[in-house]
Amino acid sequence: MPTADRSRPRLVGAADGTPYRDLNRNGVMDPFEDPRRMPAERAEDLLGRLSLAEKVGLMFHTVIETGPDGTLLDEPGAISKSGTEEVVLGKAMNHFNVHGLESAGAAARWHNRLQELAESAPHGIPVTVSTDPRHGDAQNAGASWATSFFSLWPEPLGIGALADVELVRDWADTVRREYTAVGIRAALHPVADLAADPRWARQRECFGQDPQEVARLVAAALEGLRGAEGEASVQATVKHFPGAGPQKDGEDAHFPYGRDQVYPGGRFEEHLQPFRVAVEAGAEAIMPYYGRPVGLERGGEQIEEVGFGFNRQMLTGLLREELGYEGVILSDWELVNDNHVGDQVLPARAWGVEHLTPSQRMARILEAGADQFGGEECMELLLDLVRDGTVAEERVTASARRLLRAKFVLGLFDDPYVDESAADDLVGTAADRRRGHEAQAHSVVVLHDDGRVLPLLTATGSTRIYAEGVADEVIADLGVRVGSPAEAEVALVRLGAPFQPRDDLFLESWFHQGDLGFPPGLAHRLARIRTDCPLILDVDLDRAAVLTSIVGECDALTGSFGISGAAWADAISGVLPPRGRLPIELPRSMEAVRAADEDVPGGTADPLYPRGHGLEIDQVISSRR
Incomplete structure (x- = not known):
């Protein structure tokens, strides 16, 4: 394994006094080190100095994991394939998607050590640390991370329930500030997909199903992540081009049974619309999805049935x-290699080109136009493709140019470090947590109320409450928890949206897939609770749900989007009144779902609750007078 030279390039002065980092340690301020020059000029100068291996290293973007208390991990992790020094120095890689983080302080320490290691490479190319979303409560090793030391907001579907551009900018700006405080400079989000098929497992990551509304909110998110002039920015990766929502039978393209993306309703252009707007808004990076288009014709041309x-x-x-x-x-x-983690495997998502070898798949990805290979670190395959003439070095150079320019735009070459001592104070501040909490409460959608229980008016400290799925500390703020509905004055129940558990393939258990209906016994159990006391029911809508069987068995029904119990309590009690409107429709039956076209947003017949439905707290109050 290569040994790192831990000596850091000093901030020195050029002949005219301009401070710069002598990254190649030659005692001269080369053009790529000159902070006064434009990113494109600096990138072009550095390109001419790089070896083929260094340019190839730029084109791989994989998972990295941290050691305890901000140390570098010297061996493979739970998912990461290699130790840190091996990928940074041995493979010349400098784009990494970080997984679990202990605390803001530990994350900042780890980041600075990582940058220090990268400086010992021949040209000191700084690392770009990226992340999947971290500001909601969903934990999915393939899509998002619940990170308690960041401020917590609704999932994007809940942000979409409020449809407030200023709120989106505030949320994205908060994400930017908290990311940059710990060294994260690239977001593998926002998601510009439309939540079209109600069964699709990734709806919670979307802003909704309306193309214009989603486009408007994605543009606002890009603005917030970019920040104002002079502020540290975060490179946004808009995904999943050209819109991942219309999966056949609502299955997800992570898995072989979900590889097909279909357009029976002819709505391809609607799914493309948010990406058109994102490009116009200056998106810095875009990620295509795994799915392969089936039966898609555009402009008189049949689209090849291979993954995007x-x-x-x-x-x-x-x-x-x-x-x-x-x-x-x-x-x-x-997309290139199968992923083996422990005793589980997930086949390479080479949909439509499964018969190709890994080297052939890599050549196809480059020929298609991609610049970086996500989740891979097999740089030897690309080196061999260049050496045998299959891939021209000029093609590698073209992608390396874009990737270097992005690093210069972020300012990483001039100062990639963060203030370790300040990280814990900058991240998850009381003000940011309060705004996130308020957004969570306001995003609640009141789906149904019979006029008796909302807002929930409790006698301080004495209201007897039977609860399921609500933490003790939340109940303590409302009243006294009792052990049965017969003892209670009101029942509060929170449920997750239904799904069919699967766990045969790596990552599969994290994705909520399958039918949308609750088991038949639930309605009976809720009815028994309601016999003894009024019942307020909440369903956490990480995707759509068929609520037809249970809506008649509760006095009030709300939909929420990955929010805390405390935020829900503030919403139903009117402390922070719910203002959400459904960003997706909730179908009446699975029969209606199966009969609908997968690519048509809001396409089920006679939905139980259409997109835009939601009762206001004022309406609820007036209905009780």
Whole structure:
């Protein structure tokens, strides 16, 4: 394993006094080290100095894990394939998606050590640390991380329930400030997909199902992540081009049974709309999805039925040439190799090109137009492709140019370090947590109320409450927990949206898939509770749900989007009145779902609750007078 030279390039002065970092340690302020020059000029100068291996290293973006208390991990982790020094120095890689983090302080310490290690490489190229979303409560090793030391907000579907551009900017700006405080400079979000098929497992990451509304909120999110002039910015990766929502039978393209993306309703352009707006808004990076388009024709041309990451018609023809996109294209994870973790495996998402070898798949991805391989670190495959003439070095250089320019735009070459001593104070401040809590409460959607229980008026410290799925400390703020509905004055029950558990493939258990209906016994159990006391029921809508069987068995029904019990309590008690409107429709039956076209947003017949439905607290109050 290579040994790192821990000596750090000093901040020195050029002949005219301009301070710079002598990254290649030659005693001269080379153009790429000159902070006065433009990013494109600096990137071009550095490109001419890099070896083929260094340029190839730029093109891999994989998982990295941290050691305890902010140390570097010297061996493979739970998911990461190699130790830190091996990927940074041995493979010349410098783009990493970080997984679990202990605390803000530990994350900042780890980040600075990582940058210090990177400085010992021949040209000191700084690391770009990226992350999946961290500001909601969903934990999914393939899509998001619940991170308690950040401020907590509704999931994006809940942000969409409020449809407030200023709120989105505030949320995204808070994400930017908290990310940059610990060294994270690239967000693998926002999601610009439409939550079209009610069964799809990734709806909670979307802003909703309306193309114009989603486009408007994505543009606001990009603005917030970018920050104001002079502020540290976060490079946003908009995903999943050209819209991942219309999966056949609502299955997810992470898995072989969900590989097909279909457009029976002819709505491809609606799914594309948020990406058009994102490109116009200056998106710095875009990620195509795994799915392969089946039966799609566009402009009289039949689209090849291969995954979007392999699809030249989509990435070069549509994204680059038609939409005029000039930024980075980052493939989704593991398109080249199977992923083995413990005793589980997930096949490479090489949908439509499963018969190709890993080297052939890599060549196809480059030919399609992508710049970076997500989740891979097999740089030897690309080196061999260049050496044998299959891939021209100029093609590698073109992607390396985009990737270097992005680092210069972020200012990483001039100062990639963060203040370790300040991180804990800058992240998860009381003010940011309060705004996140308020947004959570306001995002609650009141779906149904019979006029008896909302807002929940409790006698301080004495109201007897039977509860399921609500923490003791939340009940203590409302009244006294009792052990049975017969003893209670009111029952509070919170449930997750229904799904069919699966766990045969790696990551599969994290994705809530399958039918949307509750088991038949639930309605009976809720009715028994309601026999003894009024019942307020909440369903956590990480995707759509069929609520038809249970809506008649409760006095009030709310939908929430990954929020805390305390925020829900503030909403139903009117402390922070619920203002949410459904960003997706809730279908009446599974029969209606199966009969609908997967690509048509809001396409089920006679939905139980249409998109936009939601009762206001004032309406609820007036109905009780």
